[in-house]
Amino acid sequence: xxxxxxxxxxxxxxxxxxxxxxxxxxxxxxxxxxxxxxxxxxxxxxxxxxxxxxxxxxxxxxxxxxxxxxxxxxxxxxxxxxxxxxxxxxxxxxxxxxxxxxxxxxxxxxxxxxxxxxxxxxxxxxxxxxxxxxxxxxxxxxxxxxxxxxxxxxxxxxxxxxxxxxxxxxxxxxxxxxxxxxxxxxxxxxxxxxxxxxxxxxxxxxxxxxxxxxxxxxxxxxxxxxxxxxxxxxxxxxxxxxxxxxxxxxxxxxxxxxxxxxx
Numbered sequence: 001x002x003x004x005x006x007x008x009x010x011x012x013x014x015x016x017x018x019x020x021x022x023x024x025x026x027x028x029x030x031x032x033x034x035x036x037x038x039x040x041x042x043x044x045x046x047x048x049x050x051x052x053x054x055x056x057x058x059x060x061x062x063x064x065x066x067x068x069x070x071x072x073x074x075x076x077x078x079x080x081x082x083x084x085x086x087x088x089x090x091x092x093x094x095x096x097x098x099x100x101x102x103x104x105x106x107x108x109x110x111x112x113x114x115x116x117x118x119x120x121x122x123x124x125x126x127x128x129x130x131x132x133x134x135x136x137x138x139x140x141x142x143x144x145x146x147x148x149x150x151x152x153x154x155x156x157x158x159x160x161x162x163x164x165x166x167x168x169x170x171x172x173x174x175x176x177x178x179x180x181x182x183x184x185x186x187x188x189x190x191x192x193x194x195x196x197x198x199x200x201x202x203x204x205x206x207x208x209x210x211x212x213x214x215x216x217x218x219x220x221x222x223x224x225x226x227x228x229x230x231x232x233x234x235x236x237x238x239x240x241x242x243x244x245x246x247x248x249x250x251x252x253x254x255x256x257x258x259x260x261x262x263x
Contacts, residue, residue, distance in 0.1 A: 013215045015084040015105040019092035021176040022127040023120035025110035025196045030087040037220025040082035059093040059151045095183045112196035114252040118169040119236035166244045177255040200228040
């Protein structure tokens with residue numbers, strides 16, 4: 001059912017943080033959100049490399065983002081300005097912190113089938129670079145990653161070394177699913193699940209479901225600035241084997257269903 005003005009938890013929205021794992025549809029979601037009249041993406045469809053590295057490494061090392069990142073958000077969000085659109089997706093791990101310290105943020109988590117995300121990870125080396133980072137950092141005692149690692153979803157360094165790549169990627173997705181469930185319990189309606197398949201099928205209808213009437217008024221008129229490509233839903237068939245898809249689906253089934261209950 002679409003949200004209404006009577007939804008009790010949220011009546012005002014000054015920022016939208018798009019959070020999740022890489023290749024889950026975060027960039028696609030941000031590009032569509034840019035079609036709202038009063039949405040403002042200060043980085044024009046890209047991340048700030050400095051902020052992305054800061055929040056990603058903070059999530060990996062189980063620590064908080066830097067003071068520079070805190071200052072950036074404090075200076076950027078304005079109650080009397082356009083709605084900030086932020087796509088530094090590892091902010092998922094700090095959503096409760098930003099909700100406590102910033103003016104009226106909402107967090108959107110695109111829920112996309114793991115088979116699609118893993119296939120996309122295979123095609124983008126940058127997303128896989130965190131595994132190389134984990135291996136390199138193991139050599140430095142002072143910078144060693146904590147395990148079990150909440151960002152990678154792995155229990156040990158040796159698991160990073162020995163697990164097949166498609167399952168390493170799946171473990172990372174499931175770790176993000178678990179984190180979104182934890183954040184949802186803490187934040188309630190401040191955190192919303194966006195159905196990726198529905199977003200591809202009809203973006204405006206999915207935004208009508210996700211945002212309240214007051215929030216849609218805050219965002220202003222919506223223009224479809226990018227035509228979704230339904231072929232993106234099946235691209236995994238060109239990348240993954242039948243056996244890999246079966247293993248990914250089996251691993252994901254329970255946590256995907258738990259997250260989907262919040263749609």
